[in-house]
Amino acid sequence: MRPTRTAAALIIGDEILSGKIREANVFELARVLRERGVELARVVVIPDTIPGIVHEVQQLSKAYDHLFTSGGVGPTHDDVTIAAIAEAFNVSVVRDPDLERALRDHYGEDVTENHLLLANVPEGVKKLWSARTPWPLTVLDNVWIMPGIPEVFRMKLEIVREHLEAGAPFVTRSVFTKLDEAALKPFLDETVSQHPKVAIGSYPRWQDPKYETKVTFDGTDRNAVERAFTDFQQKLPDGEPLWTE
């Protein structure tokens, strides 16, 4: 069985912390990582400042197999992610000739030095390409440098999906019930103690007419997940569960 791989996400965004916009990239990233068998273990949102980004990149890239940064990669004064990642790895910022050529092709005669700032990268990045996107994704060591704009983030996620080495795939089963968490607790406690290899979660809804609580069974051992899922259902009273997924 493949080992479990872990990831962290570092969201660089004054605009999220100040409540100007709703963060939109973590959910998309979490789903792709999950699909690839990589466990997203930590997300941190910080302002657009170099010392803060340097510190987090150093900590997170050491502690997890992969780090995904989002934001701060444009050409203006508040785009400091490239400089900070370079500093975190003690390398220079250099002009990448492939990216420069792509930018010159794109802007033609109107190209300016400010457009070409987008070709600046930390020295030593790998460039990952996909047939489905016009621009590459740059990766320094285990740091995947993603843009903040959600539409562009999603495009680059396609490159992540193609290139990220797969870990042990996750299996999830879900049970939907009209019982509340207090009523479910004895059945949950029994199941948890009998199935230590399975992560069991309980999620109440707020005034949802369809169901009261969703119980999830997660793990990388398909048989163990299925046994916990089945065992839990057999403990429930008549008429339960409402349905399973």
Place this chain on the structure above:
Amino acid sequence: MRPTRTAAALIIGDEILSGKIREANVFELARVLRERGVELARVVVIPDTIPGIVHEVQQLSKAYDHLFTSGGVGPTHDDVTIAAIAEAFNVSVVRDPDLERALRDHYGEDVTENHLLLANVPEGVKKLWSARTPWPLTVLDNVWIMPGIPEVFRMKLEIVREHLEAGAPFVTRSVFTKLDEAALKPFLDETVSQHPKVAIGSYPRWQDPKYETKVTFDGTDRNAVERAFTDFQQKLPDGEPLWTE
């Protein structure tokens, strides 16, 4: 002028990290904090495990004026936030008599010990009430213990809004333009260097027919913000900005 106050948010949620649900509470919290003149400076999302929560609560409650936790406050095995916050402050978990009475009133004869688990709190919490919500919000030291369910989180935010001491209010102005970031860069760089007390942000849109870039001016000094906002607009070419807010 009132001093700037800072806050951090700790989101406790396996279901967010595994991509099962989209995080929904940070945006709501960020807006209320902003409105109250409190700067949200860091958000961390971690799994539902006691050691991880204890560590983060200790770090974040020391480093910021306020810490808001979200999630893990139900009665089941995966609800470990109360125990973890108690451990972080080296206090016991105790049954709160006011909360117990409220739960007994709510459930009547059907009340069980599992319902009453919701009355367990770290010893020494303050309870904050609002006329607009049936349940209090519990706060230990500077840690505001919020629920994870978005509907209930929003109800308790009303209590935060009523009780959180106000800091220096933030002022924000915005300029919308059809120029791209590369074209705006010289005007931005000049404005940034001339107005060091104002936080200036530049946010490009992706294929939005209405505008290309939004530039924001933020600070607690209203006059400084207005001067930077006006000064920047005067640098722009004819026909710009498209509009301001």
